[in-house]
Amino acid sequence: MSEVKAMSAAADADANVDAARVDARENGARAHAPGVMRRLISNPLGAIGLTVLALMTLVAIFAPALAPYPSGYGNLDEMSLPPSRLHPFGTDDMGLDILAQVIWGTRVSMLVGVAATMLSLAIGVPVGLFAGFYRGRVDAFATSVIDIFLSLPVLPLMILLGAVLGPSLTNIILVIGFFSWPSTARVVRAQALSVAEQQFTEAARAMGATDARILLKHLLPNVFPPIMVNMVLTVATAVISEAGLSFLGLGDPTQWSWGRILENAHRSGAFVTAWWHTLFPSLAIMLLVMSANFLGMAINEILNPRLKRR
Amino acid sequence: MSRYMLKRVLRGLLTAAVSVTLTFIIVRVMPGDPATMLMDPRMTEEIRQQILHDFGLDKPLWVQYLTYVGQLLKGNLGVSFRSLTPVAAVIWSRLPWTLLLMGTSFILTILIGVPLGVVAAVKRGGACDRVINAFAIAGHSIFVPWLGITLLYLLGYTLPWFPIGGACDIGVTGWEAVSSVARHLVLPVTTLTIINLASYVLFLRTGMVETLREDFVRTARAKGVPENRVIFRHALRNAFLPTVTMIGLQLGSMVGGAVLTESVFAYPGVGRLIYESVTQHDYPVLQGTFIILAFTVILANILTDLAYAYLDPKVRFEA
Numbered sequence: 104m105s106e107v108k109a110m111s112a113a114a115d116a117d118a119n120v121d122a123a124r125v126d127a128r129e130n131g132a133r134a135h136a137p138g139v140m141r142r143l144i145s146n147p148l149g150a151i152g153l154t155v156l157a158l159m160t161l162v163a164i165f166a167p168a169l170a171p172y173p174s175g176y177g178n179l180d181e182m183s184l185p186p187s188r189l190h191p192f193g194t195d196d197m198g199l200d201i202l203a204q205v206i207w208g209t210r211v212s213m214l215v216g217v218a219a220t221m222l223s224l225a226i227g228v229p230v231g232l233f234a235g236f237y238r239g240r241v242d243a244f245a246t247s248v249i250d251i252f253l254s255l256p257v258l259p260l261m262i263l264l265g266a267v268l269g270p271s272l273t274n275i276i277l278v279i280g281f282f283s284w285p286s287t288a289r290v291v292r293a294q295a296l297s298v299a300e301q302q303f304t305e306a307a308r309a310m311g312a313t314d315a316r317i318l319l320k321h322l323l324p325n326v327f328p329p330i331m332v333n334m335v336l337t338v339a340t341a342v343i344s345e346a347g348l349s350f351l352g353l354g355d356p357t358q359w360s361w362g363r364i365l366e367n368a369h370r371s372g373a374f375v376t377a378w379w380h381t382l383f384p385s386l387a388i389m390l391l392v393m394s395a396n397f398l399g400m401a402i403n404e405i406l407n408p409r410l411k412r413r
Numbered sequence: 414m415s416r417y418m419l420k421r422v423l424r425g426l427l428t429a430a431v432s433v434t435l436t437f438i439i440v441r442v443m444p445g446d447p448a449t450m451l452m453d454p455r456m457t458e459e460i461r462q463q464i465l466h467d468f469g470l471d472k473p474l475w476v477q478y479l480t481y482v483g484q485l486l487k488g489n490l491g492v493s494f495r496s497l498t499p500v501a502a503v504i505w506s507r508l509p510w511t512l513l514l515m516g517t518s519f520i521l522t523i524l525i526g527v528p529l530g531v532v533a534a535v536k537r538g539g540a541c542d543r544v545i546n547a548f549a550i551a552g553h554s555i556f557v558p559w560l561g562i563t564l565l566y567l568l569g570y571t572l573p574w575f576p577i578g579g580a581c582d583i584g585v586t587g588w589e590a591v592s593s594v595a596r597h598l599v600l601p602v603t604t605l606t607i608i609n610l611a612s613y614v615l616f617l618r619t620g621m622v623e624t625l626r627e628d629f630v631r632t633a634r635a636k637g638v639p640e641n642r643v644i645f646r647h648a649l650r651n652a653f654l655p656t657v658t659m660i661g662l663q664l665g666s667m668v669g670g671a672v673l674t675e676s677v678f679a680y681p682g683v684g685r686l687i688y689e690s691v692t693q694h695d696y697p698v699l700q701g702t703f704i705i706l707a708f709t710v711i712l713a714n715i716l717t718d719l720a721y722a723y724l725d726p727k728v729r730f731e732a
Binding site for chain 1: 428431435436438471487550551553554555556557558559560562563565566568569570592661662664665666668670672673676677687688689690693696699700702704706707709710711712
C-alpha cells in the first residue's frame, strides 16, 4: 500500500498545489463541463481566481488603450522616481513609467502562458491518450519518457534550447511548451486508463468501433475535466518560467514582459535602491499564479466533492 | 532490495543517456551551424582544429554523436568561449558552491518542513494549518528572483547585516573564511529554503493526513499508545515514505530555483555560471552545465531511492 501511495504521490510531484490531484485520479473524476462553470462562480476560491484572471485578460487585451507603449528614453528628469500620482508604480532608471510596462507585460506574459499551455496540450494529450488506451509496451515507453523528462532539471534545459534558438517571443513559447507537456500527459494517461476500462468503451468496441473512433469520441471527452485543472496550473507554471527565462536574459528584448522588467532592474542595478522597480511586476506574477492556483483548487473541489470534507 | 536498486540505477543511466542525447540534438540538429555553436571566432586555429577533431564536426551526424558521447565519457565537455579553457574545469570550480547552497537549504527544509507538516496535519482545519497552507500557496506563487531581491534590499541594503553578493570575502583565511562563507550564504539559503518549504510542507501534510486515517493508527490509539508516539513513531514514519520519493522528484525543479537564486546574489555557483554564459552566448558551457546538473540530480535521485529502500522494510527485506 505504501508503495502505491508513494507512486501516486510521486506521480504528482511536478505540479503546483496539487496533492489533491492524487484524489482527482483515484476518484476517477467525472463531471460535465457546462455545470462546472456555474458551480465555479459559487465557489469562493473559484470566483476569486476567475475574476482576477478575467480582469488580467482584459488588461492584456486593452493594453494599448490603457497606457502608451513604453519605448525609447523616457523623461530624463524623471529617472528612478518612487510611486507618485503621475506614475503610480514609479519610473525606471530610464525614466519610463513602470505601470505602463506592467500593463504591456500582462499582454506578453499571458500570451506566453496560454500559447505554451496549448502547445503542451497538443503534445501531452495524444501521448497520454495513446499510453492509456494501448497500454502494454506503448504505455511503458510513454511512462518512462514522461518520468525521465519530469526528473530532469528543466530550467537549465530550457535555457540551453532558448539560447540556441535565440531570444524571440515565438521561441520562448516553443521552449516552455515543449518541456511542459509531461505533466499533462501523465494526467491524461491516468484518466484514459480508467475510462478505457469502462463498459461504454467496451460496448463501443463490441459494436465494431475503430480505435480512432473510441479515442476521439469516448476517451477524449472524458479526459477533459481533469485536464482543466492541469491546464490552469500549466499556464501558471509557464508564466513563471517565462519570467525566469526573461530574467536570465532569454526573453524577447523587443517585448515588455514582467520578467523583462525585472531583468532591467537587475542588470541596471536599480533593484538595490528602487524597490518599486521590482515590486509591481512581481506582484503581477504572484497575483496571476495565485489566481490560477485558486481556480485549479476550485475545479478540483467541484470535480471531487469528497475533497471538501478533508 | 538489490533488484530494486538495480532497477533504479538502470533508470538513472537511461535518464543520463536521454539528457546527453537531448543536448546533442539541441546543439547539433537545431537550425544553425553547429560549428558556430561550438566554436568562437576568437579561437586560435589550433583550438579550432582541436575541437573539429575532438567532436568530428565534419563527419556524418551519427559519427558525431558517437564521438560526442566518447568525449563525454573521457570528461571532455568542450572549450568555453569566454575563458577558452575546458568547460569541465570551469564547472568543477563552480560546483562546490552550488552543492553547498543546495545542501544547506535541503537540510534546513527537512528540519523546518517536517515539524510544520506534522503540525498542519495533526491540527488540520485549525489556525496553524491555515497559516501554513497560506504560506505554502504564497511560496508557490512567488517569483524566486523577487524573493531574493527583496531579502537583498531589506537585509543587505536597508539594514546592511549581510553581504549583497558573492560567496566569500577576498583574502580571509581560517575561521574568518568560514564565517565569511556562512554570512554570504544566509540570504541565498533563506531564499531557496522558503521556496522549497512551500512544496515539501504541503506534501508531508497530505501524507500525514492520509496516514492518520489508516486503521493501524486507530489500532495504536485504541491500544492506548500515547498520542505523541502515535504521531511520531506510527504515522510519521509511514507518511515520510511518499515524501522521500517527492524529494527525489523535486530535485530537478530545486535546481531551477538555485539557478535563479545564484543569479540574483552573484553567488559563484553553477547557476550564476549559466546566467553569465547566457549573456556571453557561451553554448559549450550551457550545454556542459545542463549535463553536469542533470547528472547531479540523477545521482541524488539514486541516493533518495537508497534512503527509500532503507526506510521501507518491504523493500529492505525483499529477497
